[in-house]
Amino acid sequence: MDIxxxxxxxxxxxxxxxxxxxxxxxxxxxxxRVFEDVDEGILLKFIxxxxxxxxxxxxxxxxxxxxxxxxxxLVMNVLSxxxxxxxxxxxxxxxxxxxxxxxxxxxKVVRAWVIDASRIGLIRRIEDPHGVTMYKIDxxxxxxxxxxxxxxxxxxx
Amino acid sequence: MHSEELSLRDLAIFLTALGDDLPxxxxxxxxxxxxxxAALWLESARNLGIVRVEDxxxxxxxxxxxxxIERVREVFDRWISSLS
Numbered sequence: 001m002d003i004x005x006x007x008x009x010x011x012x013x014x015x016x017x018x019x020x021x022x023x024x025x026x027x028x029x030x031x032x033r034v035f036e037d038v039d040e041g042i043l044l045k046f047i048x049x050x051x052x053x054x055x056x057x058x059x060x061x062x063x064x065x066x067x068x069x070x071x072x073x074l075v076m077n078v079l080s081x082x083x084x085x086x087x088x089x090x091x092x093x094x095x096x097x098x099x100x101x102x103x104x105x106x107x108k109v110v111r112a113w114v115i116d117a118s119r120i121g122l123i124r125r126i127e128d129p130h131g132v133t134m135y136k137i138d139x140x141x142x143x144x145x146x147x148x149x150x151x152x153x154x155x156x157x
Numbered sequence: 158m159h160s161e162e163l164s165l166r167d168l169a170i171f172l173t174a175l176g177d178d179l180p181x182x183x184x185x186x187x188x189x190x191x192x193x194x195a196a197l198w199l200e201s202a203r204n205l206g207i208v209r210v211e212d213x214x215x216x217x218x219x220x221x222x223x224x225x226i227e228r229v230r231e232v233f234d235r236w237i238s239s240l241s
Contacts, residue, residue, distance in 0.1 A: 067177050076169035086165075093240055139240045146233035152172060153226045156183045157219060 046107070057118045062144050064151035072152055075120055075145060082113035089123065094136040096128075120145060163232045168225075170201035186215035 035043065060071055079086050088103040089095060101110045114135060117123040121141035126134050174194045175182055182189050186208070189195045199215070202208040206221045 067180050070177075073173050073176075076165075076173050080165035080169040090236060090239075137240055139237050142233065142237050142240070146230065146237070149168075149172070149229055149233075150226055153222065153229065156180060157222055 057115055059121060060119050062120055062148045064148055067152070067155065070152065071120070072149075074116060075148060078113065078116050078120055078122060079145070082116075083109050085110060085113040086117070086122070089117070089135070090137055094126070094134055096132065096134055100135075163228050164204060167201040167204045168229070170197060171205055171207065174198040174201070183217055186217060189215060 060074070062071065062075070064070070083104040083106065085100060085104050088100060092099060097110065097114065100114075101107060104110050104113070114123065117135075118125065121138060121144060123135045124138045124141070126136050128134050172179070174197050175189075175192055178188075178192065182192070189198070192198070199208065199210065203210070205225055207218055207225060209216045209218060
């Protein structure tokens with residue numbers, strides 16, 4: 001009878017140990033299969049990619065000073081490149097990072113576009129009523145970009 | 158006028174493919190043959206209606222360029238109005 005009780009206790013302890021260990025191993029196994037054993041550092045970098053630090057963004061003065069050394073490459077790239085991010089952003093007027101990501105499909109591309117669009121004053125960082133970061137197409141900034149392009153074209157006349 | 162009437166891609170290539178050389182090439186189009194991105198630029202400039210190529214000669218249409226400036230102004234103004 002005593003042996004039976006000890007056996008039951010041992011089985012319970014073993015089951016408890018298995019209960020504590022098995023899910024962790026299962027999670028590790030699933031993570032390994034999903035991310036093909038991608039290094040933790042790389043996964044963290046991917047998460048960080050969607051976070052844009054305000055201090056990283058330096059504004060560019062879009063006062064036209066002639067063709068030599070102009071910022072037309074950057075301006076036109078923001079308007080026509082980055083997977084048509086400008087077109088989507090303009091249709092939404094104000095948007096969350098993830099909303100633009102859904103349209104463009106690449107974290108890196110959206111992140112680069114948000115940074116460059118902020119640099120030329122095309123978009124402005126705002127917060128929704130819950131304090132979540134959003135971006136808004138800046139009317140004044142779009143006007144400055146319009147004038148910049150027109151000045152460049154007028155110099156070709 | 159709809160924004161679709163202005164191809165941002167063509168405008169971007171037209172303004173940037175030749176870099177700082179664009180103003181001088183617009184004054185003397187014979188120089189364009191020396192440029193490695195000439196074919197790309199010509200295609201966009203033709204799409205925008207700014208240049209014509211006849212018998213190997215490239216002709217810049219200044220009136221078309223003025224028209225392009227007006228198109229740019231109108232399209233941007235429409236976008237700006239839509240934001241209010």
